[in-house]
Amino acid sequence: MKLLLNILVLFVCLQSAVAAEKWQNFSVPFSIRDVAATEDGVWLATDGGVRYKSSTDDVVYTPANGLEASTFYGIVNTARGVFAVSEYGLIARMSDDFTRWTVLNRSFPAGNVRVVPGLVEFSGDNLVIAFESKIAFVDLKTVTSILSIERVGDIALGVYGPEKMEIRGDSLFVSTSRGSFVRRMDWDHLKDDMHLVDPETWTRVNPSELGSRDSLHVVVHGKTLKDSVLYSDGKSKVLWQFDVKDQTYLIGHELIARYGNGKLEDLTKYKLFQLSGLYELQAIPEGGVIVASEDGFLATNMGGFWHEPMVAFLGFGNHNEAYAYRMKTMSILPEGKMIYHVWGMGFQLYWSMEHLYNISPFNDNCLDELVESFTVAVGTTVAPDGSGFLAATSANGKYSVDFITPDGELSCATGVGSSSFAGPLAARVDPSNSDWIVYVSNRNSLGAFAEGGLDILRFPPPSRNGGRLMNPELKSIDGLDGSTLIDMAIDEKNEVMWVISSTDIGYMEFDRDSIRKPVSMNGLLGAEYTSIDVDPLGNIWVGTTTQGVYRLDRRKGSLDTLTATHYTMMDGLLNNAVLDLSIDKKYGVIWMAHENGVSSLDRNDLRETRTFMTDSADTEVQVYPVPFRPHEFPHLVIDNISSASRVDIYNRGGALMRSFSGSDVAGGRVEWDALTKEGRLVAPGVYYYVVRTPSKIKKGKFIVIH
Incomplete structure (x- = not known):
């Protein structure tokens, strides 16, 4: 895990330079719901994603990293890897290179029952998840459900749900408001345990047999810490305590502290993004975005990072x-x-x-x-x-x-x-x-x-x-x-204004004084709408309260026949509740506000290209990275070109290697993978590009190095 943050930053930078479509999420990783320790740091399951915190790294993983959810109630570090469990029981595993999560089980969210925060345990190859009305057992080798039980002893979990759960050796302890119970488990042969569903196999025990924390003191290796950051109203805020190397992590729902060498560090503040309760955002004409929170704070993202919020x-x-x-x-x-x-x-x-x-x-x-x-x-x-x-x-x-x-x-x-x-x-x-x-x-x-x-x-x-x-x-x-x-978006190019109410979408052409609904919106489910914007190609983007974002493409330019593309957390959206959206046409990014943070989607075709390669252009044609090393960078980018242009790439002898036009130059950018039109990798050397429009020609050269 050492230097993980630096690796991820490099990965993100390379992707942003070349990707045709790329998601990013920004969230506040609190409240903390569960914690798991590693040899270098701690994993945190939070309402803003899964966070890894160590002395060198501070990384938050979200749906943009494959999680398909942003609120997580459980995290475990096992011999088979790190597993995260979402609010409704989606199970994901971290990749071995610590760059991306893979969702391995989606069966539980369909039941719409919440996990009890912090009540996710494991023993060997078995994952135990306490839901509000049941306890589920999962085989970690296959990440498939073994079974779920809805009673322990004489208690129906649907009435008195689990409040505590703990594994000690071959025993599983469960506590409810009406009693505590224990059961002997054969963890190595759990699937063969024919009596696992029998509530009579649970034995009632004294609640004191389940561990309880000291709510008045924080003690580290025999020393009582009295720092005020660890207490609120005289009670300890620390819920989890882990020794990692020569330091001790002290963690609560809204607290991260680290104690070592006689000093306490308060690490609670997450500096990369600090706003929650967002409801509105607006793209900046010169590139970037400003977001507003309900409690009266504003924050700006310009140049790829968030500035300190202001009142x-x-x-x-x-x-x-x-x-x-x-x-x-x-x-x-x-x-x-x-x-x-x-x-x-x-x-x-x-x-x-x-x-x-x-x-x-x-x-x-x-x-x-x-x-x-x-x-x-x-x-x-x-x-x-x-x-x-x-x-x-x-x-x-x-x-x-x-x-x-x-x-x-x-x-x-x-x-x-x-x-x-x-x-x-x-x-x-x-x-x-x-x-x-x-x-x-x-x-x-x-x-x-x-x-x-x-x-x-x-x-x-x-x-x-x-x-x-x-x-x-x-x-x-x-x-x-x-x-x-509740929102409007004017499309000057096509002389139409698009509008939404909470439940409908319509349009009004400039030369008419009436609002009409499109005749067909294929792929658009019934939704409650929150926001609307129009991209440079005339496509309509709408945010919804529960269904994420839809892009409505005009079929053959028609205002009445639209085809929907649907984006949700499964695609990379931070949250399916989208409170506002706005398109940055300078850099080709659509920004979306959620109560728990911000999503952004980079797409070449969201850029406004009408001024590219004209006398009023504020940026010349650019080519990067130069020199181009195909084994280090997946693409050479030719940028700031007209979307009506044709791009040809030649070798030093004048032979045509590749041509691009039409959709290949959408958004004023071409990406070349160093392959010829026959699909062969080009030889190292000097290459030339020619960008042609009906009125202009731009030429240049670059070097390919293997």
Whole structure:
């Protein structure tokens, strides 16, 4: 296990440079549910994945590493390897090189019965799992179920479930609220034990025979530790204690500490990702993402790592309202300025995560107040010409639309809506006259399941009215079966806006004032939706409350015939409950928010390539790694090319080695595996590439080294 973290970091970096599709998960690995020791460190089963912690390594494994679940209640280190057991009994084994997990048994999750946290034990080749209503025995050689028992002695486990379980030699102890029991086990021939299902083979024992911990003291090798980090309200927080080499790990549900050489280290804080309770995120136009938590913290990922979270506004957050109302109030301009709404407190403006302005109802301004000194907005968006931000604020009368400049100047179009309550909004420019067309979800209450429709407001741009938002024209249309819209995504290229309610998907073409449902969405199961975005190819991505993410591809460009691709934890998603999603079109990443963390999926075809190889391109064609060593790197990448281009690779003598076009250049990137068109590995030497579009040609050379 030594230097495992360094190996994994290198593995991730190589994969991210060349993979056409790659998952990453970011989670907080707490609460800790179970612990197993190794010769170098400890394995932790947590609500945020499986974590390995040692003096040199700190690695969290999630569905992106093959686990297919993110909440784990059991972990054991056996002669046959490390096995993890999920909240509902999925069993996975760590690979021998410690890079990936393999799920070996999926039979228990179908029963929808939870494992009792920490009650997973093993003896020899047998795994014993205590569920809330049964105890299961599993053969570790085949990772198949031997059987499950639902009674011990005179106790029905479905009524009084297991609370403690312990293996001592050939005896299995089980304790419930109505008594404790023990049974002699033939661990070497468990499958042949014909009486294992007989509850009468269990003997009632005194509960004191099951070990209990000292809840008042933490004692390490005879020394009582009094450090305050180990105690809460006078009681020990330590639930597990392991000696690893010359150090002792002291672990509780929310505690990791290490004692050695007379010193105690508090290792509880997980520095790589620190936010939970996420509900909203927004891709940064220049690449990266910002996430928001219910308790009022913001964190940014730029350049592949997470920055330290910051408090959004004096410790206030959006809390329960954030999810109940499907708030979408974070918007970001290309220059990096951002607006964010804090429930009741107004709007905060930031630049590079530095707070600039506070626009609150406490100040003398035109903001609506739903109640006295209390402003409520469910949505914001970037102004269609990039000159600032738009928000819709609910009111006692009719809602208002507010325009906020990057310098914090506020203009209010007061009472212009059709209802008191407003949901999310979107906006675009009418190319015929530069008017702003602002779409606002109207609703009869603030909830995500409210009745409502869509308001279409046409404003002259504030630049024509002295910087003020005024004189709108209003048209109201029906929503989706009378339900309010909870998210919208404008596809300028195809001149359509996609919308969702909590239960339906629809679209509105720019030249029509009505919302229609697609006729066919093959592969899409009935779901409760939370969020929507559109990628550069016009595909629609939707998040759901329990079913993960769907990508809806337009069949032959049709708006009415869609084909779904389904992504869940089995594919690499951190959690099937997706609270928000947003596409980073700079780097080709879709980001997804969950209550317990963030998922990201890298795909070449999520990148916006319209400016590549044009006069307005901000990045030249790049080739990497150079020199190219096929035995070290799986691909040579030719990047930042037009998606309408053709790429040819020649050897030094001018012979054509490979050609790429069409789907091979999706996302403006070509990946070459050093094979000829006949499938043979090319010889070392100098090679040339030519990238052709109808109007441009880019040429270059590189070296292949074996």
